[in-house]
Amino acid sequence: MKPRSTAYAKLADVRPGTLEPPAELRRRVGGLIRSVARHLPLGAVAATGAAIATVAARHVLLTAAVAAERAGPGHGNYWYTRELHMSIDQVLEDSIVRQWSELKEITNSRLIPLDRNVRGEYLIESRFRDESWHEPTAGASTVWVTTKLGARPARPEDELAWRRAGSPRSWAVEGAELEDRDGNVLGTDAHLVHAEEPEPVVERTYPNRDDSIYWLAGHGVSLQDLAALPTDPMALKAEFLRRFTGEGSEGGPCGATYWIYDSARNLILEMPVPPGVRAATFRMLADLPEMRVIHDVVDPLGRAATAVAMRNPEITDGAYEDRLLIDAKTGVGLGTESYVLERSTDRPWAPPGLRLFWTAVEAAHWTDERPEPVPDSATNVPSG
C-alpha cells in the first residue's frame, strides 16, 4: 500500500484543464469589468447580493451603448417619429355623464363640479398614434398627425363591468382640475372618449419660431445643440444637471437622478442625436444609482425588450415606476411604461401593478418625405 501522502501529492499533477480560463473568456470578462469599473464610482460599496444583478444590469446597458455607437447617423430632410400611446382612465358614473351633457347643452362648457371621491364605473384604455415630421431649421415647420384610435375596457374585469353597463360606445372621463385666478378650484374638466372616434385624424402644422424645435431636459434645443452634446457620459450627466431646477419635465417635484433618467429616456426614444451621444446616454444610465434593469420583458407591441426602471422619489402621493424599454442588442429605444406601485389620492382607482401609461416607438428616423403642411395651423381640428 502506498504511503498516505501520495494521493494528496498526486493532486497537483491532475489539475483539470478546465480551471484555466480560455483566452477569449479572459478578454471578455476583462473588457466587461474594466468598462463597468470605468462607470462605477470608486469606493461605492455594493450590497453583495445585488452586485451580480448590478453587473448584469450595467452590462446590458453597456452592450446597448456599443450597439448605438455602431449605428449610422441616418440622412434625410425631416426627422420622423411615429409613436403609439396608451393611457388608462376611470369612467365616470352615468349621472355625471348626464350632468356633463346637460351643462354642455346649457353653457357649452365642459366644466363640471366633481367630487374626487366619486365612484367611477370601471377603467378604459384609450390609444392614439402621433406622427411628426420635424424640419430642423428656422422658418420651416413641423407637421403633426394624430390618429385617435378609440377606447375600450382596460382589463377583463372592466370588460365585464362594461357589459353590465350595457356596452356603451362612449364614456366620460375625468380631465384636469380647473382653477380661477385666485387659485380656487372651480371644478373638473371632463371629456368624452369614444370606442370609434368620429373624426380620428387631426393634422396640424406648426411653423418653427426658431431652430430650437426639439425639447430636451426642459429646454428647446436645435439639431446643432443635439449634435454638440457630450459623448462622455459624465459630461452628459453634468449637462442634464445644469438644466435641473427641481421640477420635473411635466411639472411637479422631481429628484435629480430621476431628472437625468427622464432626460436620457427622452433622448433615447425621440432625439436625432449622433451615435456617440446615444452611446454616452446608455453609459450614463448604466451609472445611475437606483436604476433597476428587468431582463426579458415584452414591450406593448410584443417586441422583446429590456426595461430600465426608475422611481421618482419626490412623488409622495402614491408611487410609480417608470420603465424605459430598449432593445439592448441594437441600442434602439422601444418605448416607455408607467406602473402603479402604491395607490394615490389623485388616482384612487388605480391599484398597484396597473400599467397606467405606455408609449411604443414605432419609428424614429430621418426621411425625405412628409405630408404637405396644412397652410393654417389647426385647420383640421374637429369642431365642438
Added chain:
Amino acid sequence: MSKADAATQFTTLYDTHFNAVYGYLVNRAGRQLAEELASETFLVAWRRLDDVPAAERAWLFGVARNLLRDSRRSAARAASVATELASWVSEQSSSDVADVVVERATVLRALTQLSDNDRELLTLVAWHGLSTSEAARVVGCSRATYFVRLHRARRRLERALATESAYPPVPAASEGNNP
C-alpha cells in the same frame, strides 16, 4: 488615490489574479457560473479597492467564497458543479499514455466523491496557488486548524482513492474498436 492610479492598481490586480480566481470558481461552482462569479468578484474588488490587503489573492478568494454562499444560486450551483466534476473524470489528454490516464481519472474521481468542503481544502494549495497561510485565511481559520482539517481531508481522499482503485468503473466501450 486618484482614479487613474486606482485603474492601474485594479488592472494589475486583475491581470495577476484573474486566472486563479476563475479556476477556484470553476472548482467550486462549475464553468457555467464561474465567469459570472469571477466578474462579480472583481467588481467588488473595484468598489473596495482601498480595502484590498497585501495578501490580494486570499482576499479575492474570500470575496468569491462569500458570493458562492448566495442562496439564490445554490440550485444552479449544484447542477453546475455536478457537470463540472463529471467533465474532469472524462477529460483526457491525448498525449497521456493509457495508465497515466487511468490513474489521473481515478484520483479525480476520488476527489469528486468528497464533500465540497474537503475538495476545497485539498485544492487551495495544490491547484490554486495559495500558500498554507493564505489557504487558512480563505477558509477562515488559523494555520494550525487548517492543517488539522487538511489532514482529515487527506485521509478521506486516501480512503476514496482506495475504494476507486479496488472497484474501478467499467470503462465505456470505445467506438467500433472492441479488443
